[in-house]
Amino acid sequence: MSGDRSFTRGEITGALTFVVLAVAIGISSYRAGLNISGGTGGAGMTASAAPAPVNGQDLYASNCAGCHGAQAQGGVGPGLAETKAWADADFRQAVLHGQAPGGRTLSPVMPRFGDTGLGGEAPTEEQIDAIHAYVKGL
Structure with missing residues (x-):
C-alpha cells in the first residue's frame, strides 16, 4: 500500500x-x-445619553450619616425626624445655607453644603431633594 x-x-x-x-x-x-x-x-458601544439617577441613600451615607447617624437618629448632629415634615425648599435651605424654617440658624458645625459642595462639586436641587426623600423614608 x-x-x-x-x-x-x-x-x-x-x-x-x-x-x-x-x-x-x-x-x-x-x-x-x-x-x-x-x-x-x-x-x-455607546454611553447612555441619560444621566444615572441620583441616589439619596448614597449621598446621605457619604455626606450626612457621619454626624446624623446611619438612620438619621442623631449622633454628633441632631436626629432628623423633624425634617421629614419640612417642605423640600426648606430642607434645601437648611442643607445649603444652614437656615431652618422659621429663620432659625443651624449650628456652625453643620456644613453649609452650598459653600462646601457634595463630594467637591456644587450640589444640585435634585441631589438635595433625593437626600430629603431618603430621610423621609427612614
Whole structure:
C-alpha cells in the first residue's frame, strides 16, 4: 500500500466552495456589524445619553450619616425626624445655607453644603431633594 493519496476533483471543489462561503459569511457579518454600530467599525458601544439617577441613600451615607447617624437618629448632629415634615425648599435651605424654617440658624458645625459642595462639586436641587426623600423614608 502506498502512502500517496491524491484528492479527487469533487473533494477539491467541496473544499474551495467551503472556503468561499466562509469568507462571504465573514464579510457580510462584519458589514452588518458596521451598520448596527453606526458605521464606526465592529460592534461598538455607546454611553447612555441619560444621566444615572441620583441616589439619596448614597449621598446621605457619604455626606450626612457621619454626624446624623446611619438612620438619621442623631449622633454628633441632631436626629432628623423633624425634617421629614419640612417642605423640600426648606430642607434645601437648611442643607445649603444652614437656615431652618422659621429663620432659625443651624449650628456652625453643620456644613453649609452650598459653600462646601457634595463630594467637591456644587450640589444640585435634585441631589438635595433625593437626600430629603431618603430621610423621609427612614
